[in-house]
Amino acid sequence: MSYLSTHADRSLDFIAIGRLCIDLNANEINRPMEETVTFTKYVGGSPANITIGMARMGVKAGFIGKVAGDQMGRFIVSYLERNQINTDEIVTDHTGAVTGLAFTEIKSPTDCSILMYRDNVADLLLRPEEVSEAYIARAKVLLISGTALAQSPSREAVFVALDFAKKHGVSIVFDLDYRPYTWTSKEETATYYNLAAEKCDIIIGTREEFDMMEALERRTESSDALTAAKWFGYSAKLVIIKHGKAGSIAYTHDGLSHTAASFPAKVVKTFGAGDSYAAGFLYGLMQNWTVEKSMEFGSGAASIVVSSHSCSDAMPTASEVESYIARCKSEEMK
Ligand SMILES: Nc1ncnc2c1ncn2[C@@H]1O[C@H](COP(=O)(O)OP(=O)(O)O)[C@@H](O)[C@H]1O
Numbered sequence: 001m002s003y004l005s006t007h008a009d010r011s012l013d014f015i016a017i018g019r020l021c022i023d024l025n026a027n028e029i030n031r032p033m034e035e036t037v038t039f040t041k042y043v044g045g046s047p048a049n050i051t052i053g054m055a056r057m058g059v060k061a062g063f064i065g066k067v068a069g070d071q072m073g074r075f076i077v078s079y080l081e082r083n084q085i086n087t088d089e090i091v092t093d094h095t096g097a098v099t100g101l102a103f104t105e106i107k108s109p110t111d112c113s114i115l116m117y118r119d120n121v122a123d124l125l126l127r128p129e130e131v132s133e134a135y136i137a138r139a140k141v142l143l144i145s146g147t148a149l150a151q152s153p154s155r156e157a158v159f160v161a162l163d164f165a166k167k168h169g170v171s172i173v174f175d176l177d178y179r180p181y182t183w184t185s186k187e188e189t190a191t192y193y194n195l196a197a198e199k200c201d202i203i204i205g206t207r208e209e210f211d212m213m214e215a216l217e218r219r220t221e222s223s224d225a226l227t228a229a230k231w232f233g234y235s236a237k238l239v240i241i242k243h244g245k246a247g248s249i250a251y252t253h254d255g256l257s258h259t260a261a262s263f264p265a266k267v268v269k270t271f272g273a274g275d276s277y278a279a280g281f282l283y284g285l286m287q288n289w290t291v292e293k294s295m296e297f298g299s300g301a302a303s304i305v306v307s308s309h310s311c312s313d314a315m316p317t318a319s320e321v322e323s324y325i326a327r328c329k330s331e332e333m334k
């Protein structure tokens with residue numbers, strides 16, 4: 001069973017639409033950000049991180065987004081190009097909008113937080129008419145991420161991209177990517193997340209993100225299985241629920257479920273886990289691996305990235321993930 005379209009005639013394996021921002025990760029770690037003096041700048045934004053991860057694993061990737069007309073915007077585009085990511089559909093804003101900043105605070109390996117500056121960001125100014133149907137028709141897979149639904153016109157641009165993808169048989173992956181500070185109310189968030197999710201073939205999120213989506217339903221009981229069952233009533237073939245260090249569970253529309261444990265990691269920061277997991281998991285599906293093998297691959301990629309200071313820069317190659325998993329398994333057998 002292939003969970004992603006296998007159109008051989010597509011020139012791009014994967015494109016994402018959404019935010020391109022900058023991560024500023026504290027260099028002085030294991031202390032509050034009030035005590036941090038210096039930061040390291042990386043390209044960031046969950047859909048950008050996932051795309052960088054896919055490209056690093058050898059996937060032909062592209063991106064649809066909008067960057068600020070300044071040094072940060074130019075830094076982002078050149079970084080993507082240096083990572084062999086097609087940037088033909090990345091638009092530059094000229095209204096004075098800025099680049100979103102994500103300051104990562106690392107108080108301890110298990111106590112990290114993100115301070116996000118998201119006012120007047122260029123990524124949320126992507127317009128529906130700036131989404132190219134022909135570009136989307138070139139791809140096998142389109143990834144959308146939830147934060148792009150937070151404001152107009154980005155919100156409408158995503159729904160146009162979803163319609164183009166449906167029209168051209170492009171598989172649609174929804175990485176829920178819920179960032180509360182970008183939204184005004186849980187009701188608004190749940191409404192738009194659900195409308196988008198109805199069109200998606202694969203939905204990936206944490207338990208908390210799915211709980212947010214179900215907030216309007218006033219359910220009497222909630223479980224991963226019930227969450228997944230809801231989406232099989234729409235377009236979904238695969239629903240993955242992530243549980244941090246406890247691993248992940250995937251439900252397929254044939255009624256089966258698959259679990260994956262996390263791998264041991266010398267955790268530097270917990271951020272980056274979800275993006276690298278998604279990159280590894282989707283890479284596995286693109287190789288026509290089983291769901292379980294793909295989940296294991298995503299878990300290996302995540303373990304590498306949480307053991308690193310960055311997210312995008314630390315995205316591993318496919319052989320690095322394979323070697324890491326082999327090493328973990330051999331150590332487990334000792
Ligand atoms: N502390 C950790 N050590 C090793 N792997 C982890 C750790 N935290 C998360 N992971 C891996 O990353 C995956 C996604 O992490 P999770 O935190 O659930 O997503 P998100 O980063 O989107 O919140 C998990 O299913 C697990 O495989």
Ligand SMILES: O=C(O)C[C@@H](O)[C@H](O)C(=O)COP(=O)(O)O
Nearest residue numbers: 044045046271272273274275311
């Ligand atoms: O998505 C953002 O805007 C911030 C990311 O760039 C940052 O690396 C991050 O928080 C990734 O976290 P994850 O969702 O746990 O992978």
